[in-house]
Amino acid sequence: MPKISPEQLAREWGRLLAVVPNGVHERIYLQAQTHQVALASYFYEQMLGDAVVSQFLSHEQVQERLHGSMQRWITTVFSARSDTDLLPIVAQQIHIGEVHARIGIPVHLVLRGARCLKERFVDLLHADPELQGEQAHIATRLAVGVIDTAMEIMSQTYSSANDRNSRAEEAYRLFSVSQHVGSERERQRAALLAWENQLMFDQAVGADAAQLPRLGSSEFGLWFRHKGAHAFHGSTEATMILDAIDRVDEVLLPMFALAPASLQANRVLCLRELRDATKSIAYHLDCLFAQNNELEAGRDVLTRLLNRKFLPVVLSKEINFSRQRKSSFALLAIDIDHFKQVNDRYGHEAGDMVLQQMAAILTNSSRGGDYIFRMGGEEFLVLLVDTKLGDAIKMAEKLRKLIEREAFRLPQDHTLHLTISVGVAAHNGHPDYQRVLRQADDALYRAKNSGRNRVIQGED
């Protein structure tokens, strides 16, 4: 859906301000400043009173920060006087919408919070003796308009971030089942062919039409209806295959009963139609598997590790999982030290070989449930599921030593010793995955700056 640009949103916000006399605007801003603490507390009480909302706000960091952020938000949105003040304020609303989407806080709960705030703020304006009659009316309209506009901007950002997340989730779902589906590829092609052969044979020996093998109940039909269609859910080809299976079973096979063997011409016509239907199914199946290859885009071509495209999906999933199971996960941000020198001294091909061996070491050293990403260049990220900080540090240290001892193979039988720097952070319950990611990155940065070949623990 096309988005409304920040400039246009700022202009619309500006139009609300333009009709408000300066004096009234000053009173609104003064009320926001004077009552920011009480308004933030009221908002917070209302939100925590709701069982669903409190799930998202339960983390102590959120509680500590929310109050302060809420106060700043209230004063900021009412601080603007002109269009030029508004662009950064619009940008702030966009940022908040993105955070809400990352955390996955439902938009209706955000709107609910805004409604509480509006009601309380309008009460304050009505109680202001400096705002009488028409002025109180103008002040209320501006207050409500400003909060609504801010919410509209947040919601717009939220929806597009959410659409992006859903697409990434969908791609990830396909990607994760793709390994399974991939292994079925040859088997299902063969199964489709086996069904067709059986049908042709039964026809040739004059089997009763009612006894002909139905495609929907064949090995291929069962697989496709139960698994393939799920894995490729939503694609046109999957729908076409499902329709074709139905057509074969409901329309074409019964035609044999109507076309007795003696009527050769009709029988040939039916067989041709069946062959065409099978060919079309095989063709669409190939298309689906070709799309499956595109899903390989989820893997880094050189190292076969996950690429960072799936990082938000995986982190959001793990955060939800940790919340439900009261468990923790940890991140190791890993960077090869002085990797540029490998390329410079031995060539790009040697650099590629090193990256592949590094990926293999990381894969072999982690458990099946862990995730390993190539973040780009010579930087990797390992997500250790169900792991606390202490164990993650031990794991990082083990990896660091393992790599230090490793003789990396280069072309022409050369070998090379390398080191890595590692930043470690454990998820502490905060709903926004950017935090733990940033902690690991900052720790990696410090590991690099304090001499490399070391493991540094992230700080809150």
Ligand SMILES: Nc1nc2c(ncn2[C@@H]2O[C@H](COP(=O)(O)OP(=O)(O)OP(=O)(O)O)[C@@H](O)[C@H]2O)c(=O)[nH]1
């Ligand atoms: N061979 C190869 N090199 C790559 C690839 N991706 C990035 N690089 C190179 O990796 C090097 C990264 O260099 P820097 O970011 O300066 O880091 P560094 O030399 O490892 O130094 P520090 O990280 O500070 O220890 C650059 O020279 C990139 O060209 C790749 O896929 N293959």
